[in-house]
Amino acid sequence: MDLGISGRTAVVCASSQGLGRACAWELAKAGCRVVVNGRDAAALEETAAAIRAGTGAEVIAVAGDIGTAAGQQALIGAVSQVDILVNNNGGPPFRDFREVDRAAMEAGVAANMLTPIELVKLVIDGMISRRFGRIVNITSASVKMPLAGLDLSSGARAGLTGFLAGVARSVAHANVTINFLLPGAFDTRRLRSSVETAATRTGASVEAIRGEREQAIPAKRFGDPAEFGAACAFLCSAHAGYVTGQSLLIDGGAFPGVM
Template identity: 65%
Template sequence: MDLGLSGKTAIVCASSHGLGRACATALADAGCAIVLNGRHTDALEEAAAALRDRGAAVTGVVTGDVADDGVQRALIDAAGRAPDILINNNAGPPLRDFRQLDADALHAGLDANMVTPIRLVQKVIDGMIERRFGRILCITSGSVKSPAAGLDLSSGARVGLTGFLAGVARQAAHANVTINFLLPGLFATRRLEGVHAFAAKAQGVDVAEAERRARARVPAARFGDPAEFGDACAFLCSAQAGFITGQSLLIDGGAYPGLL
């Protein structure tokens, strides 16, 4: 399927590894020029080289914390104009018992996973509305629908982001600008390694047993492949997805047992 994205420009935050990189790869394969972002120059340059080897156009490689206003401006400048696509992505706070979260930790988690994505949307959405095309996708977490111990701060911040931008989505829909949310379950990324380590300690088992128990809870009997997450991202950014907005798509292999 031609997704109608040839010639579009996409900013993909936190895209040197994991799900962000998978989204950047899928969008590049669909014809987008990509602006990459991450905290480590070596990893970013490797990701950029891999995309260029696939024939992709990488128009910017911006190192730094996306919460920094200067980094946000550099991302937009690298796009050459307000981007056609924004993939909001940021690492979640470390897994921690909620009793251990002091005020600084609470504010840091909210800033990274709620305030920062909102600020980026504020910077790009008017240009999208003016051009009558825009796709904003926020990578949140399956814990938005199914809270998990240790992820309380991550879940809370991302629920707040979802509620805030769900209203914004309705304000921009008239201009063919959509805002949606991808909720990953257990995907084979570096983040999952931390989840297993936290669970192992909490359950009094080794990491291998914690991983086995986690896999057993997934009806698909496996962890997700980041590439399939990237493909879902690319579709929600496509021309064909213009009637989908304000929605949260859970991709978890059937682990969440609810209907809604």
């Protein structure tokens, strides 16, 4: 399927690995010029080189902390215009809410709510003037199904969703869409690290912990990051102009609800 975005320029935050990388890869396959981002310059360049080799796309690597004004300006300023923005950032670590002090709360809200909003502000007027823009925010399944221990992540990402919900409606007339992707359990390095930590803590094998978690998902497996990237690419496509302000849950059926 031709997504109709060949020649567009996409900026994908936190894309040196995991779901961000998968989104960058799929957008590159669709013909976009892609700006990838991460803090580890060496890992980021490896990702950029792999995407270039695998897709033939132009890939620009911008290493830096997007939580800073300088990092944001370097990322957005790497290209003359941004047609597609994929907001992504790591979440706060798993911990009991009693252990989350004010500094941790401020850092979590800054990373998972304020920074994405600041990036949207930097690109949205240009999108409106060109009558095309696609913004996808990677949040979490915990926005819809909060999990104890991820309270800060759930709260900050839910705040981002609420803040941008009204913005999405205000720019829809200009063919600018803002949507949210809510990932469940995907087979990423972060998930594998979590499984290994649980195995160490409980004394069970990594295989046993992984199998137990997979069996709890109706699909009986973890998600493939490529599946997530494909969903992101569709929301960024020319065919998704009538989809805005929506939260798409991708979790293999783990959320036990109707909507």
